[in-house]
Amino acid sequence: MSEAIAGREVERRVVLDLDRCIECKSCMAACWYGHGRMTGINFVEVGPAVLPLVCRQCDEPACVEVCPAKAMERGPTGVVARAAFSCRACGSCVRACPFGVLSLEMVGHQVAKCDLCDDRLERGLEPRCVAVCPTGALRFATPPEIESQGLTVLGGRVAGDHPIRRR
């Protein structure tokens, strides 16, 4: 791992409970208004459902490794975030992200990137997307915390009450 990426990893991540998402996009709206009207949440069609894709805060983030401007960095809290002024919108991170959670925004030629709302983490609050989710589909938790609620964690990032069957 390069020096730029080394450092503390996040303990909690945003985990999506697939069985509770009602596709209301409240998370997207909250992220939009909390980040200068750019959202760090994309949506993807999974069969008949439209589910939010949130940054997975990877242990070895490809976006950080490929960024030529050192705009993507892991901060002291372990959160991988984008330094807005340094970003040149080259799109390398968008292409490198294996999960497709980054998007190339045209406004201001900046890339929207989830930073786990570190301004709220400092206040002891959850990320905005988690705080607004009406059904509790988005949770800010560790995998053991999710599993203690009787859910199966899939790939460390999504959860459901059954490993295969979906609502």
Place this chain on the structure above:
Amino acid sequence: MCSEPSSDAAPAARCLLCNVGCPVRVIRSGPDQYLPDYVPHAGYAGLCGRGSVLVELLDHPERIHESHRHAPGGRVVIGTETAAKEIAETLRSAGPAAILVDGNFDVDAIAAVGRLAAAVGARWSVCVEASDAGLVHGLDSSALGAASLVGPEALAAADAVLIIGNAYATHPVAAHWIFEAKTSHPRMKIFAIMDACGVTAGFAGAVFQPRLAPGEAARAVDAIASGKADGLGPDSKVLAACAKALGEAEKPAIVVGANLGYADAQALGKAVAKLAAKVGATVCPLTTYGNAWGAMRAGAAAGAGCPIELMKSGPKTLLVIGRDMGKPAALKGVERLMYVGPMPNETSRAASLVMPAAFAFESAGRALLGPGREVSFGPLLAPPAGVPTLREVLAMMGAGADARGDVSKPAAGAPDVPCGKAEQPADGAIVLALACDPFDFADGSLTRQASWPRSVRPRPVLAMAASDAGAAGLVNGEVVRVDGPAGSARVEVQTSEAQRPGQARASAAFAELRSIFGWAPGVRVVGDPATVRLRKV
């Protein structure tokens, strides 16, 4: 100006873009810059996209800040008090005069409009969504006691639920308590009467999809109560199963929104009340306007008339407060049009005199979210300098400052809204109905100009059956023209295997789409579905 976290003594600001009435807060993020602040506090259970948009509306660049006249040479700015006096004098002297006020102001402001109308000798009325008006009248005129009409938080105690309408989409935060009920009662049965392609259907154990014919949803509810489902199609066995589940439950609940063909709403309200009384269910009504109940009751108590009858009577002078009446053709015959409100719209652009007023959520007030659910709310932020609250505007016009809205009595007395005729689509045609959604408020008059709804959905999306799209040679995502009785509009096609063939849905928030329906008194009931055709552009 800085928003401090609300103390226990100060009532929370409330989002009134639906009748869940979520508490909302802002936080200062820079000089003159505010963000929504999502923090747990009393009553907070989440906030949908519409609620997040409120903060953008506070400082929207198109907001009305000054009183002005529209003159041949352009806009002439005038003083606020001058404008108020001129409006009052015009109403008094250039009759017959009428006042239409949007129902999403607080109940005391609505009562003050009644005082103004009495002072100047004008008729007046309160406008809410047609479906809300129907549902309020239907439930308020029933024998269902106030104790049976509950807010969404009471749904957490239910052990069987019937959901009418796409509630998870129209009122996302209401879903919070249904999920809580499901956590407490994992085997809880959820039935739905709605389009099978709506997101709520994915969480229901069984779905009955009514045809898009006014009155059909009410007939389905009657069938649950009576056990007779003649003419409702093969799906109707779902209704029998629902009747059994509700009858056997200890705490059954019925959640009812009214976006299934608006003329249905009053009949639907009455049918739901009858069913609830029969099975001992509580009823959670979900309205598009947060203060629909407060507006209808305060208006009725203060002498407001029916808005349709008001416009049919042919006023020559009309003051519109906060409402977008749509194309100028809707105001044919009005010689002096005046507007008071926070945001520009078709009506303000056609008005000869315009005055600014604060949004309802920029002042303290009272709202009635449902029977027995009166709330006092505080301002989210004070309005911009020089922009008066509606009550201040009305006081300037001579309404007095101490009007108090009476919301204690049901808003009864409205005539039954006739159900429109069921459309029988010819070959190649489909029946289209409009519905509300979590991205835009009601007719979009407030939220369509905000950045987030525009980004997530820049154009109308028409949800239709995959078979209908295939038959018309259309593919998912294609932009087409939809031709209705009174015009055409561009829409993006979204196909679904679950949508009933011959039917389609779109959001009510797009003016260009509403305009193709030709809704007008005596012609088509507002909100009625219409037969449309699609063609490639």
